Amino acid sequence: MFETGIPKLDDYLSGGIPSGKSLIYHTQPGVEGDIFGMQTLYWNLHKGHKGVYVASNSAPYAVKGRFKEFGWNVEKFDQLSIVDCFSALMGADSSERYVVSNPEDIVAIDDAISKAMENAAGGVIVFESLSTIMDHCGEKETLKYMEKWKKYSTAYDNVVICNFTAWPYAKSTLKRIKELFDAVITISGIAKRVIFGQYYGVSKVNWVAKSQKRSISFKVLRPGGVKIFIPKVLVTGPYNAGKSSFIHAISSRAISVDRLGTTVAMDHDFIDHKGFTADIFGTPGQERFDPLLRMLSGEAMGVFLLIDSTKPSTFPRAKKMLEMTRAHGLPYLVVANKQDLPDALSVNAIRKKMKIPESVPIISASVAKKQGVFEAFETLIDMITKAI
Amino acid sequence: MTKYDLGIPELDKALGGIQSGTNVVLVGPPMCGKDILVKQILHAGLRDGDGVILVSTGEPGESIFKWCEQHKLGIENYKNRFGIVDCVSKTLGMDVSDTQNIKRASSPVDLTGIGVKISQFFEQFYVKDKLSKARLAVDSLSTMLMYSNLQTVFRFLHVFTGRIKAADALGIYVLEAGMHDDKTVATLKKLFDGVIEIKEENGEFFIKTAGMGSTPGKWMKYEITGPKIVIKGD
């Protein structure tokens, strides 16, 4: 089993890609999808697996440079080899182990790939761009050879992973691709006047009995690579519960945007934690801002309800704020803050007093001491990604 | 309806502005100032408040900015609206990373990467900076056609001319005259709404537009003066 190293994707694939299987990252033009193949390769090299990168769009040094953009130094891996299907196009020399002298000849490409796959037995073969090889060698011919490479991968216990840009090819070609690969991961953007927001989803996976077709939005960070992105998470709760402190403790930036000491404008920050990123917004606590609260909560994907565990008198207010921010069914959890203080109520006492259903997690926290903060984040992210 | 000007008063007057969503091919032989004309059209966009994207297959991003500075185009006032997709630097083996204004594709072969960078600039201009107009120039299709076949370039253009329409933007694509067979030119022309044609005769330069305005354009004489072309009469 080979993991993809793409956050959440390995869960959707029941752990990863079994050897002998093939996966295609099927990307809408204009969306940054080729990073997926790179990330999967890096992840596996990092785990000690052998790897082959079939470079068709970039010179080998440019390939290494691109990996570096994401903070990934691939030069330290001796078990990586590059099949250079590029340099000859530019009339340039190459010192790679596998050099294709005519990248427009599928037989020459096959010759190099077959050798590379055999030498990388038990490893991961990543195509920088299957579409470019199709463009140069023909759609049908390339896919015919892909069948052969798939057979090789069964023989040598490789997995084959392709980046693919879904240009407007013939319908029959696009259909054939979806049949050919054991897993199809679709990577697209939301297109209005321009493309914005990117998400990926599993369109096909033939080794998982009951796969769900869901999509999840992502961001590409430099360094960092593909991260799941939750566009809007709210932090609400009564005045002085510790909302600003929570956002500050969890955020990846040094300064949070708490404009006037106590929250009048919105706290807003960015979190980057264990493969997940989110834009987090803190709502003001005072009642006079309630109209604003409803406005801020539009399109939120999850809510942290912060409470001061030493102030049961504020609990009714907390519940009211939750109602105002929380569209029906939106995942939320309670952060029972200030547990470091002697008079803090226990989680159980809080659940009783506030009548919080058992299904809703209450996280015991001391935000000032950074306790419970990331537990809260991971728990809510898990709830959000399950709800999507 | 949004309209676009080319930044050449005589032509703009004749055209009465170009409809948004128009894709124009600029055809002409070498050494007639196509590069300058492209920059002139983009510069007009910067002055008009448009977001501007130049896909460059011939010149690294830095030297384009240097050229603009040398000709005192005041680019520094518009820097957050001017994006270059540089397809050259990485093929020259330069160890350069992206900047705010210059995003680099791996090579002219890397149409996937070029497409991603174009889309990122569009997203920046329309979504983040809330601009409502943009122009894209690809200089040149001829270089792309040296490394990818006609069908491949056609598919790429099919997608991005569509995006220009969806974004109510203006697209300008440079094609070297005399470098491609008739089939190539005829196939590509299907993708474009209009043509700007330039030619040289006895050491004099002429320009003509077609398909963009109500009246078909006529040949106008022009001269290259510094960073722009100037119309000198019919």
Ligand SMILES: Nc1nc2c(ncn2[C@@H]2O[C@H](COP(=O)(O)OP(=O)(O)O)[C@@H](O)[C@H]2O)c(=O)[nH]1
């Ligand atoms: N003892 C203790 N105090 C805390 C904790 N978290 C926040 N505070 C304090 O509670 C006060 C209010 O915090 P703030 O984040 O501004 O609350 P907000 O009004 O909800 O944004 C500040 O004085 C914080 O220092 C905690 O975990 N323990």
Ligand SMILES: [Mg+2]
């Ligand atoms: Mg606050």
